Amino acid sequence: MLRIAIQAKGRLNEDCMALLKDAGINVAASKRKLVARATDFPIEVLYLRDDDIPQAVAMGVADVGIVGLNEVAERGEAVSEVMRLGFGGCRISLAIPRDVTYTGVEWFEGKRIATSYPNVLKHYFAEKGIHAHIHEIAGSVEIAPAVGMADAIFDIVSSGGTLVQNGLREVEQVFHSEAALIAHPSLSAEQLADLEKLKFRFSSIVESRGMKYVLMNLPAEKLDEAVALMPGMRSPTVLPLAAEGWCSLHVVIPEQELWEKVEQLKALGAEGILVLALENMIR
Numbered sequence: 001m002l003r004i005a006i007q008a009k010g011r012l013n014e015d016c017m018a019l020l021k022d023a024g025i026n027v028a029a030s031k032r033k034l035v036a037r038a039t040d041f042p043i044e045v046l047y048l049r050d051d052d053i054p055q056a057v058a059m060g061v062a063d064v065g066i067v068g069l070n071e072v073a074e075r076g077e078a079v080s081e082v083m084r085l086g087f088g089g090c091r092i093s094l095a096i097p098r099d100v101t102y103t104g105v106e107w108f109e110g111k112r113i114a115t116s117y118p119n120v121l122k123h124y125f126a127e128k129g130i131h132a133h134i135h136e137i138a139g140s141v142e143i144a145p146a147v148g149m150a151d152a153i154f155d156i157v158s159s160g161g162t163l164v165q166n167g168l169r170e171v172e173q174v175f176h177s178e179a180a181l182i183a184h185p186s187l188s189a190e191q192l193a194d195l196e197k198l199k200f201r202f203s204s205i206v207e208s209r210g211m212k213y214v215l216m217n218l219p220a221e222k223l224d225e226a227v228a229l230m231p232g233m234r235s236p237t238v239l240p241l242a243a244e245g246w247c248s249l250h251v252v253i254p255e256q257e258l259w260e261k262v263e264q265l266k267a268l269g270a271e272g273i274l275v276l277a278l279e280n281m282i283r
């Protein structure tokens with residue numbers, strides 16, 4: 001039996017619930033309940049604030065958790081990172097008022113910086129030999145320069161829209177984050193076995209995201225050239241067709257390369273190209 005901590009509400013909650021569901025783990029999504037038992041996997045879900053997840057996992061209140069690596073880095077708790085999950089992507093960056101001339105990281109020497117990530121920032125400045133005044137504030141960090149509380153901020157950025165709206169400019173990307181599965185450092189043998197199962201299911205979901213399954217009919221003589229277009233694929237599926245000199249080729253293509261590859265395949269004479277969503281890629 002594993003107990004997994006996930007964010008009760010907020011940016012990571014929906015993706016966590018979807019990941020569990022895709023992994024065949026169904027839990028009542030009742031936001032009012034602190035703990036919910038899954039019906040079809042030996043797991044119990046504990047709904048917490050994201051800030052509390054690293055500590056809950058370090059203390060063993062939860063055995064594993066899903067949380068942003070930004071929180072893991074800031075809290076400095078003894079937890080192990082099991083795998084990255086490919087959602088909740090963001091960075092923690094230093095930003096300064098738009099019209100100020102930036103001279104490089106030395107600019108921050110002696111400056112006042114508002115942040116909710118003081119430990120990550122202290123660590124970065126120590127590495128760079130910068131001495132600055134770090135002011136920890138809990139929310140709305142981005143307004144601190146405008147109200148005269150700080151010269152700069154160190155905050156989470158994803159699209160950058162919030163910085164622009166507040167007249168700020170990102171000058172240093174310090175920490176790159178995404179959601180990760182973390183674990184208590186000493187789990188029992190039985191829990192480790194359950195964690196392996198969970199990891200296996202999560203990996204096949206994470207790896208299949210952004211991939212497409214493509215089927216086509218191809219002149220058999222073009223098969224080698226078509227296969228050469230798909231580097232990294234160990235062995236494509238090739239089926240004979242009733243029509244002589246033709247075969248059916250099945251390949252998996254990353255979504256961002258889809259159109260380019262499809263055009264190349266068409267140029268080789270591929271016909272009847274079908275593109276299907278890929279739900280799971282089990283290795």
Ligand code: PRT
Pocket residue numbers: 007008009010011012048049050051067068069070071088089090155156157158159160161162163177178179
């Ligand atoms: O209530 P609880 O404490 O659980 O939630 P929270 O309010 O502390 O966190 P929440 O739900 O906002 O974010 C949870 C996690 O999502 C963070 O710890 C990050 O790992 C991740 N994440 C990904 C983000 C963003 N993207 C993000 N854009 N967290 C916050 N933001 C905020 C950022 O602080 C800024 O205010 O969104 C704004 C910037 O967005 P852009 O797109 O304008 O740059």
Ligand code: ZN
Pocket residue numbers: 049050051
């Ligand atoms: Zn939080």
